[in-house]
Amino acid sequence: MELKNVNLLMNEKNVLRSINLHWRQGESIALIGANGAGKSSLLKVLSTLVKPSSGNIKYPVGISIRQWKESLGIVFPETFLYDGLTGYENLQFYQKLYGKVDKDGIAQVLEQVELSQVQHELVSSYSKGMKQRLSIARALVHYPTYFLLDEPFDGLDLASKKILEDLLQQMHKKGMSYVLVSHDTEHAWKLCDRALLMHKGSIVLEEKCTREGYLRFSNLYNTLFKENQHDIS
Numbered sequence: 001m002e003l004k005n006v007n008l009l010m011n012e013k014n015v016l017r018s019i020n021l022h023w024r025q026g027e028s029i030a031l032i033g034a035n036g037a038g039k040s041s042l043l044k045v046l047s048t049l050v051k052p053s054s055g056n057i058k059y060p061v062g063i064s065i066r067q068w069k070e071s072l073g074i075v076f077p078e079t080f081l082y083d084g085l086t087g088y089e090n091l092q093f094y095q096k097l098y099g100k101v102d103k104d105g106i107a108q109v110l111e112q113v114e115l116s117q118v119q120h121e122l123v124s125s126y127s128k129g130m131k132q133r134l135s136i137a138r139a140l141v142h143y144p145t146y147f148l149l150d151e152p153f154d155g156l157d158l159a160s161k162k163i164l165e166d167l168l169q170q171m172h173k174k175g176m177s178y179v180l181v182s183h184d185t186e187h188a189w190k191l192c193d194r195a196l197l198m199h200k201g202s203i204v205l206e207e208k209c210t211r212e213g214y215l216r217f218s219n220l221y222n223t224l225f226k227e228n229q230h231d232i233s
Protein backbone atom coordinates (compact mmCIF):
# COMPACT_ATOMS: atom_id res chain seq x y z
CA MET A 1 0.00 0.00 0.00
CA GLU A 2 1.09 3.54 -0.48
CA LEU A 3 0.60 6.86 1.31
CA LYS A 4 1.26 9.97 -0.73
CA ASN A 5 1.72 13.35 0.87
CA VAL A 6 -0.54 12.44 3.81
CA ASN A 7 -1.27 15.10 6.43
CA LEU A 8 -3.28 14.77 9.60
CA LEU A 9 -4.57 17.74 11.55
CA MET A 10 -6.13 17.03 14.95
CA ASN A 11 -7.51 19.82 17.13
CA GLU A 12 -5.48 22.30 15.07
CA LYS A 13 -2.29 20.33 15.62
CA ASN A 14 -0.25 18.99 12.69
CA VAL A 15 0.04 15.42 13.88
CA LEU A 16 1.30 14.03 10.54
CA ARG A 17 3.09 16.12 7.90
CA SER A 18 3.65 15.14 4.25
CA ILE A 19 3.99 11.43 4.89
CA ASN A 20 5.12 9.35 1.91
CA LEU A 21 5.30 5.64 2.51
CA HIS A 22 5.39 2.61 0.24
CA TRP A 23 4.73 -0.61 2.16
CA ARG A 24 5.46 -3.59 -0.06
CA GLN A 25 3.85 -6.97 0.44
CA GLY A 26 6.01 -9.20 2.62
CA GLU A 27 7.94 -6.24 4.03
CA SER A 28 8.43 -5.55 7.75
CA ILE A 29 8.81 -1.90 8.71
CA ALA A 30 9.79 -0.36 12.06
CA LEU A 31 8.36 3.04 13.00
CA ILE A 32 10.69 4.61 15.51
CA GLY A 33 10.63 7.96 17.29
CA ALA A 34 10.36 9.74 20.61
CA ASN A 35 7.05 10.25 22.46
CA GLY A 36 4.64 12.32 20.43
CA ALA A 37 6.51 11.85 17.12
CA GLY A 38 3.34 10.60 15.40
CA LYS A 39 3.97 6.84 15.25
CA SER A 40 0.60 5.72 16.65
CA SER A 41 -1.21 8.27 14.51
CA LEU A 42 0.45 6.89 11.38
CA LEU A 43 -0.52 3.37 12.42
CA LYS A 44 -4.13 4.55 12.85
CA VAL A 45 -4.12 5.99 9.34
CA LEU A 46 -2.75 2.69 7.97
CA SER A 47 -5.49 0.83 9.83
CA THR A 48 -8.18 3.23 8.43
CA LEU A 49 -9.26 4.09 11.99
CA VAL A 50 -8.29 7.69 11.28
CA LYS A 51 -8.86 9.49 7.99
CA PRO A 52 -6.08 11.84 6.88
CA SER A 53 -6.92 15.53 6.46
CA SER A 54 -5.27 15.51 3.02
CA GLY A 55 -3.20 13.28 0.76
CA ASN A 56 -3.77 9.96 -0.96
CA ILE A 57 -3.91 6.35 0.16
CA LYS A 58 -3.48 3.64 -2.45
CA TYR A 59 -4.45 0.14 -1.36
CA PRO A 60 -2.77 -2.91 -2.93
CA VAL A 61 -3.94 -3.57 -6.49
CA GLY A 62 -7.37 -5.20 -6.61
CA ILE A 63 -8.04 -4.68 -2.87
CA SER A 64 -10.98 -2.56 -1.71
CA ILE A 65 -11.00 -0.71 1.63
CA ARG A 66 -13.24 -3.41 3.08
CA GLN A 67 -10.86 -6.16 1.98
CA TRP A 68 -7.94 -4.13 3.32
CA LYS A 69 -9.61 -3.92 6.76
CA GLU A 70 -10.30 -7.66 6.72
CA SER A 71 -6.70 -8.42 5.82
CA LEU A 72 -5.36 -6.51 8.84
CA GLY A 73 -4.38 -7.79 12.27
CA ILE A 74 -4.05 -4.97 14.77
CA VAL A 75 -2.33 -4.92 18.16
CA PHE A 76 -2.82 -1.65 20.01
CA PRO A 77 -1.69 -0.91 23.59
CA GLU A 78 -5.24 -1.61 24.80
CA THR A 79 -5.69 -5.39 24.74
CA PHE A 80 -9.45 -5.40 23.92
CA LEU A 81 -9.93 -8.67 25.81
CA TYR A 82 -12.89 -9.78 27.91
CA ASP A 83 -11.73 -10.58 31.45
CA GLY A 84 -14.88 -12.62 32.17
CA LEU A 85 -14.22 -15.04 29.29
CA THR A 86 -11.48 -17.64 28.99
CA GLY A 87 -8.59 -17.19 26.57
CA TYR A 88 -10.19 -19.68 24.20
CA GLU A 89 -13.61 -17.97 24.38
CA ASN A 90 -12.04 -14.59 23.62
CA LEU A 91 -10.46 -15.95 20.45
CA GLN A 92 -13.68 -17.72 19.47
CA PHE A 93 -15.59 -14.46 19.92
CA TYR A 94 -13.18 -12.45 17.72
CA GLN A 95 -13.07 -15.15 15.08
CA LYS A 96 -16.88 -15.08 14.83
CA LEU A 97 -16.77 -11.30 14.30
CA TYR A 98 -14.89 -12.07 11.08
CA GLY A 99 -17.47 -14.73 10.17
CA LYS A 100 -15.03 -17.57 10.78
CA VAL A 101 -15.31 -20.72 12.88
CA ASP A 102 -12.11 -22.70 12.99
CA LYS A 103 -11.19 -24.57 16.18
CA ASP A 104 -7.92 -25.83 14.70
CA GLY A 105 -6.95 -22.23 13.85
CA ILE A 106 -7.59 -21.17 17.45
CA ALA A 107 -5.57 -24.11 18.77
CA GLN A 108 -2.72 -23.17 16.42
CA VAL A 109 -2.46 -19.51 17.46
CA LEU A 110 -2.75 -20.45 21.13
CA GLU A 111 0.19 -22.77 20.63
CA GLN A 112 2.15 -20.07 18.79
CA VAL A 113 1.80 -17.67 21.73
CA GLU A 114 2.34 -20.52 24.23
CA LEU A 115 -1.02 -20.21 25.97
CA SER A 116 -2.50 -23.64 25.20
CA GLN A 117 -2.09 -24.78 28.82
CA VAL A 118 -4.19 -21.91 30.21
CA GLN A 119 -6.68 -21.52 27.37
CA HIS A 120 -9.67 -22.57 29.51
CA GLU A 121 -8.83 -20.24 32.40
CA LEU A 122 -10.47 -16.83 32.78
CA VAL A 123 -8.48 -13.94 31.30
CA SER A 124 -8.88 -12.12 34.66
CA SER A 125 -6.38 -14.63 36.08
CA TYR A 126 -3.77 -13.97 33.34
CA SER A 127 -0.57 -11.97 33.95
CA LYS A 128 0.11 -8.81 31.89
CA GLY A 129 2.45 -10.76 29.58
CA MET A 130 -0.14 -13.51 29.06
CA LYS A 131 -2.84 -10.92 28.26
CA GLN A 132 -0.51 -9.24 25.79
CA ARG A 133 0.22 -12.59 24.12
CA LEU A 134 -3.49 -13.35 23.97
CA SER A 135 -4.15 -9.97 22.36
CA ILE A 136 -1.59 -10.89 19.69
CA ALA A 137 -3.36 -14.22 19.19
CA ARG A 138 -6.65 -12.28 18.94
CA ALA A 139 -5.19 -10.17 16.15
CA LEU A 140 -4.07 -13.30 14.27
CA VAL A 141 -7.11 -15.48 14.65
CA HIS A 142 -8.71 -14.41 11.36
CA TYR A 143 -5.48 -15.05 9.36
CA PRO A 144 -4.48 -11.48 8.45
CA THR A 145 -1.83 -10.85 5.80
CA TYR A 146 -0.87 -7.43 7.15
CA PHE A 147 -0.10 -6.87 10.80
CA LEU A 148 0.07 -3.52 12.68
CA LEU A 149 1.72 -3.59 16.10
CA ASP A 150 1.89 -0.58 18.42
CA GLU A 151 4.67 -1.18 20.95
CA PRO A 152 3.74 -4.83 21.52
CA PHE A 153 6.87 -5.47 23.60
CA ASP A 154 6.09 -2.76 26.14
CA GLY A 155 6.08 -4.14 29.67
CA LEU A 156 6.74 -7.74 28.62
CA ASP A 157 9.18 -9.89 30.56
CA LEU A 158 12.07 -11.60 28.76
CA ALA A 159 10.20 -14.88 28.22
CA SER A 160 7.15 -13.20 26.66
CA LYS A 161 9.43 -10.95 24.55
CA LYS A 162 11.22 -14.00 23.17
CA ILE A 163 7.92 -15.73 22.32
CA LEU A 164 6.73 -12.66 20.43
CA GLU A 165 10.07 -12.14 18.63
CA ASP A 166 10.10 -15.77 17.48
CA LEU A 167 6.49 -15.47 16.33
CA LEU A 168 7.16 -12.33 14.28
CA GLN A 169 10.27 -13.87 12.70
CA GLN A 170 8.38 -17.06 11.81
CA MET A 171 5.45 -15.11 10.33
CA HIS A 172 7.80 -12.88 8.36
CA LYS A 173 9.49 -15.94 6.84
CA LYS A 174 6.03 -17.12 5.73
CA GLY A 175 5.46 -13.80 3.94
CA MET A 176 3.54 -11.78 6.55
CA SER A 177 3.95 -8.01 6.21
CA TYR A 178 4.04 -5.93 9.36
CA VAL A 179 4.59 -2.44 10.73
CA LEU A 180 6.03 -2.37 14.22
CA VAL A 181 6.02 0.77 16.36
CA SER A 182 8.98 0.87 18.72
CA HIS A 183 11.23 3.12 20.79
CA ASP A 184 14.06 0.63 20.62
CA THR A 185 16.26 0.80 17.50
CA GLU A 186 18.37 -2.25 18.33
CA HIS A 187 15.31 -4.39 18.84
CA ALA A 188 13.61 -3.13 15.68
CA TRP A 189 16.76 -3.88 13.68
CA LYS A 190 16.49 -7.54 14.67
CA LEU A 191 12.91 -7.79 13.47
CA CYS A 192 12.49 -5.49 10.47
CA ASP A 193 13.64 -5.00 6.85
CA ARG A 194 13.40 -1.23 6.91
CA ALA A 195 13.10 1.47 9.59
CA LEU A 196 11.53 4.92 9.46
CA LEU A 197 12.49 7.59 11.94
CA MET A 198 9.65 9.93 12.88
CA HIS A 199 10.05 13.37 14.38
CA LYS A 200 7.34 15.97 14.97
CA GLY A 201 4.91 14.28 12.58
CA SER A 202 7.37 13.77 9.70
CA ILE A 203 9.45 10.87 8.47
CA VAL A 204 12.96 12.31 8.73
CA LEU A 205 15.04 9.25 7.87
CA GLU A 206 14.52 5.92 6.20
CA GLU A 207 17.12 3.15 6.35
CA LYS A 208 17.35 -0.52 5.45
CA CYS A 209 18.04 -2.51 8.60
CA THR A 210 21.69 -3.16 7.77
CA ARG A 211 24.72 -2.60 10.00
CA GLU A 212 25.67 0.63 8.18
CA GLY A 213 22.10 1.88 8.36
CA TYR A 214 22.03 1.25 12.09
CA LEU A 215 24.77 3.78 12.87
CA ARG A 216 23.24 6.56 10.78
CA PHE A 217 19.81 5.86 12.22
CA SER A 218 20.77 5.66 15.87
CA ASN A 219 22.98 8.77 15.63
CA LEU A 220 20.12 10.88 14.29
CA TYR A 221 17.62 9.30 16.69
CA ASN A 222 19.85 10.15 19.66
CA THR A 223 20.27 13.73 18.47
CA LEU A 224 16.53 14.24 17.92
CA PHE A 225 15.70 12.47 21.17
CA LYS A 226 17.88 14.93 23.11
CA GLU A 227 16.23 17.81 21.24
CA ASN A 228 12.83 16.41 22.20
CA GLN A 229 13.83 16.12 25.88
CA HIS A 230 15.01 19.72 25.71
CA ASP A 231 11.64 20.82 24.22
CA ILE A 232 9.72 19.07 27.01
CA SER A 233 11.87 20.43 29.89
Ligand SMILES: Nc1ncnc2c1ncn2[C@@H]1O[C@H](COP(=O)(O)OP(=O)(O)OP(=O)(O)O)[C@@H](O)[C@H]1O
Pocket residue numbers: 010011013015033034035036037038039040041042
Ligand atom coordinates in the same frame (compact mmCIF):
# COMPACT_ATOMS: atom_id res chain seq x y z
N1 LIG B 1 -6.86 13.83 19.18
C1 LIG B 1 -5.75 14.57 19.22
N2 LIG B 1 -5.83 15.93 19.29
C2 LIG B 1 -4.72 16.68 19.32
N3 LIG B 1 -3.48 16.19 19.30
C3 LIG B 1 -3.34 14.85 19.25
C4 LIG B 1 -4.45 13.96 19.19
N4 LIG B 1 -4.00 12.69 19.12
C5 LIG B 1 -2.66 12.78 19.15
N5 LIG B 1 -2.27 14.06 19.22
C6 LIG B 1 -0.89 14.58 19.27
O1 LIG B 1 -0.23 14.13 18.13
C7 LIG B 1 1.14 13.89 18.43
C8 LIG B 1 1.50 12.49 17.98
O2 LIG B 1 0.85 11.55 18.82
P1 LIG B 1 1.11 9.98 18.65
O3 LIG B 1 0.33 9.30 19.72
O4 LIG B 1 0.84 9.59 17.26
O5 LIG B 1 2.68 9.91 18.94
P2 LIG B 1 3.59 8.64 19.22
O6 LIG B 1 4.82 8.82 18.42
O7 LIG B 1 2.83 7.39 19.01
O8 LIG B 1 3.93 8.84 20.76
P3 LIG B 1 4.15 7.76 21.94
O9 LIG B 1 5.49 7.14 21.71
O10 LIG B 1 4.12 8.61 23.17
O11 LIG B 1 3.02 6.77 21.89
C9 LIG B 1 1.31 14.11 19.92
O12 LIG B 1 1.86 15.38 20.12
C10 LIG B 1 -0.10 14.04 20.45
O13 LIG B 1 -0.26 14.86 21.58
